[in-house]
Amino acid sequence: MQTVQKRGAAVIAARKMSSAVSAAKAAADHMHDIWHGTPPGQFVSMGVISDGSYGAPNDVIFSFPVTIENKEWKIVQVSGFYIVCPYYIEVKQSHYRPGQAQRVPGG
Numbered sequence: 001m002q003t004v005q006k007r008g009a010a011v012i013a014a015r016k017m018s019s020a021v022s023a024a025k026a027a028a029d030h031m032h033d034i035w036h037g038t039p040p041g042q043f044v045s046m047g048v049i050s051d052g053s054y055g056a057p058n059d060v061i062f063s064f065p066v067t068i069e070n071k072e073w074k075i076v077q078v079s080g081f082y083i084v085c086p087y088y089i090e091v092k093q094s095h096y097r098p099g100q101a102q103r104v105p106g107g
Contacts, residue, residue: 030046033046033068034068034071034073035071037067037068037069037070037071038066038067038068038069042067043065043066043067043076044065044066044068045063045064045065045066046063046064046066046068046073047061047062047063048061048062048063048064048066048073048075049061050062050064051075053075053077064076065078
C-alpha cells in the first residue's frame with residue numbers, strides 16, 4: 001500500500017518531473033517519433049496493432065519495437081534472439097487466450 005501511496009514521489013525523484021508531466025513528455029516524444037521517423041538502425045517501443053510478431057495474438061494492441069519512416073511504423077523483426085520481459089510472457093499467456101482478447105475493429 002505504501003508503494004502505491006508514494007508512487008508520485010518516486011516518479012518525481014526518478015524523472016525529475018511529476019507523473020503528469022512525465023506522461024505528457026512521453027506523448028510528445030511519441031508524436032515526435034511518428035512525425036520525424038526513427039534514425040537509421042534505431043527503433044522505439046510503441047503500442048501498435050499486432051501482426052502476430054513475437055507470439056502476440058493478431059489484431060491486439062501490444063508494445064513492440066518499431067521503426068518509423070514516412071509516418072508509417074513497422075515492427076522490427078529480430079532474428080536469432082529477442083529478450084522478452086518475463087512479465088510480458090506471463091501477461092500474454094494468462095490474459096490473451098483466443099476469444100478473450102479485444103480485437104481491433106476490422107481486424
